Amino acid sequence: MKIINPNGRYLFINISDISIKLFEDSQFLKKNKVLFYNTETDKRSIIYLIDKLKIKNIIIETSSINHISEKLTNDLVNSRYRNVKVYDVQDFYEKVNKRIPLLKFDSNEYFADNIFSIGMFNNDRIFKRFFDILLSILLLPIAIPLILAGCILIFIDSPGNVFFTQTRSGKNSCRFKIYKLRTMKSIHSGDFTKENDDRLLKVGKFLRKTKIDELPQIFNVLKGDMSLIGPRPERPEFVEDSIKENAYFDLRHLVKPGLTGWAQVHLPKATPVDNLKKLEYDLYYIKYYNFKLDLFILLKTVKVVFTMNSH
Template sequence: MIETSDLNHLPEKITNEIVEANLQGIKVFELHEFYEKNNGRISLVKLNSDEYLADDVFSIGLDKTDFIFKRTVDILVSLVILPFALFIILLACIFVFLNSPGNVFFSQERVGKKSKKFKIYKLRTMTKKHDGSYTKDKDNRLFAVGKFLRKTKIDELPQLFNVLNGDMSIIGPRPERPKYVKESIAENSYFDLRHLVKPGITGWAQVNLPKATPKDNLKKLEYDLYYIKSYTVYLDLKILLRTIKVVLTFNTNL
């Protein structure tokens, strides 16, 4: 591993050592590359209130072929899951209504790809009297059935319709409310790079930080940007398998 952020030129001795190491099959990483591979996230360093330590983060993004393939997979997976999801959603609607009479569905404005706003759909898990702030552990706004739907992620199933209409993907950064997007961009300008791709029902940040709190926002952003930068079909499959594990173990954030 070699740290090169302060180097304009590499000494010949170090250059020869790097070349020799590669010839011997020894992989040499730059520091930021090692950090990414070891931690599964991009290191974002803010030096002061208006200055950042720039990496190659500005080159991230999916190409047109990736977007087309990802959209095709989203549609196929959604159509396969939908018959089973509709049955579960119907049962959940009945239990939600019996447990907390009122609208069984909940919609809210979120920010998607290219900062386009859209309505996200969920099964309602809270009482009507809530201020829309982040949920927290042992949140008293959640009613009994709502807690179960949150733990099992059943409340997220209506978002399959968001996927089918093109606002979301199965996998991607979680979409945030416009208010929080504005606050997050003011806190860290890199946050807007999340909107290079469609938001997802699940994602790399969600499976790595299933019990994330607002204090973990920077780590979540690092995971999200790593996903966009390192996107592969294999990574999507890995996220799906880990999502199943998180749901089955109830290791989720309320």
């Protein structure tokens, strides 16, 4: 996975909604030197700009061009001989932000180019399942004592059922029961946790920060309801509301939900306001899934646990 060179010099050929989204969502304009070029009005030579301004990357929006002229084609070809990288704007956005650009037009109208072909090959699914089972078994000798210790702490703090189960949506939107250690009072609503939530047990904050409360989900992984890595499993009612708002949300269910994932490590303290970004990260993970990406997410998750930063 190639990383875009920070503090670089970039030539944007025609500005699109995705370009604008890139500039709004990140510090890209502040960190880089950017030049804009309009194929309909700009008469300057692209090669001249490359040589004069030492442009290293060209980002082109082709959907706004009725046809690519012979001169523009020649300039782009010649730019490659100058070791200039040429990106389609969507590919560039994905490389910079590590997520799929979803464009929001109206309250429930979104657009994403080339999104319906994403998915996981059968060989990848088989290998991923083998990896899930192997690593889960290796984790059990560590997880079981931590789960037992967590159960004791919860029971001392708040006698009652130490485990928490809830219905979630999994692969192909099939419902399953997720297992967690209870970190809140016995009776509480299913609302999102708030900062300084008075429903949280005294020991609950520690269990959440250390992720000990999530460890029973290893048994969900062994059962096959979940994977170690994947989109966060959500409640069916939240899924239904999200699909009504944005139909692309259902694409998350092309794969099994995960104990941790690409969105979780990038937005460890996400709120409902971040739902669109979380979805963009999830779709990126599904589109670019590979074993190296899973290993990277696992290492990032370990870092989150040891630095006591909560998801």
